[in-house]
Amino acid sequence: MSNDNKGGQNRSISIGGSVTGAAIQTGDSNTANINFQQVSLPEPESVNIQTEINALREILGKLETSDRRKIDNAFEDVQEELNKPQSDKNEVGKALERAFEYAKKGAGFASAIEKLQPHLTKTTAWLGENWHKLLSLVNLTI
Template sequence: MATPQDSPADRSVQVGGDITGSAVVTGDHNTVQVQPASLPSPETVDIQAELKALQTLLAGFDDPVATGVAQKLAQEAAKPEPDKSAIATTLETGLTYAQSLAGFAEAIDKLRPHVEAAAGWLGKQGYKLLPLVGLTL
């Protein structure tokens, strides 16, 4: 008698240790490309410039949701003290949504360095952004 662990339809994953820097994928014939991130020190990041670049790239998808995310990033970039929590949430929402848009695969290489810099500035709040553009710590 087959156990649930032997079932070919079971796609669960059990991890017994630290898998930082790894990609865990279930399914058949999947490929994953993950690059290690090199996060800059927060004080070296010009967050206004990074948000402007991300705003431009997201607006380039010519999609109302992506444009709304771009506008929210512009509003935060205009503040003397941008809200880290708002930026992290806005970027996570925008990047998660953008993954389903035509052109995301072509834009990912342009997005990656700006997301990496923003994640460095955001600190722990930014780490969850990295996998959205194929980066890992």
């Protein structure tokens, strides 16, 4: 009888700081393939945010998902914020993050990633450094 104590090991992970673009796992004999593509962000002023949001909404709108209404609501929140004279980029970011959290559960999200990448890259540039984490949703990193 083996007494290797694997069943009782503490496998908690503690992280201080950012883990964007990293794979973290615990366990025995696990393997992971994470392919993040590095991108350069354009100048925020060069981004037509309305064009990018429209493109993201159109691509996500083609997914098969039971959360369609929630995704649409999140994009309506984005649009409402963009219509204000001074858009709060954090509000836009939070609503987009919500839309993507629902969308990535939908059928076809993985095959839509390539189409989403250029638009989310530009959107992330416009949103600013606090929102670079959104890139990881489509397998990108800075």
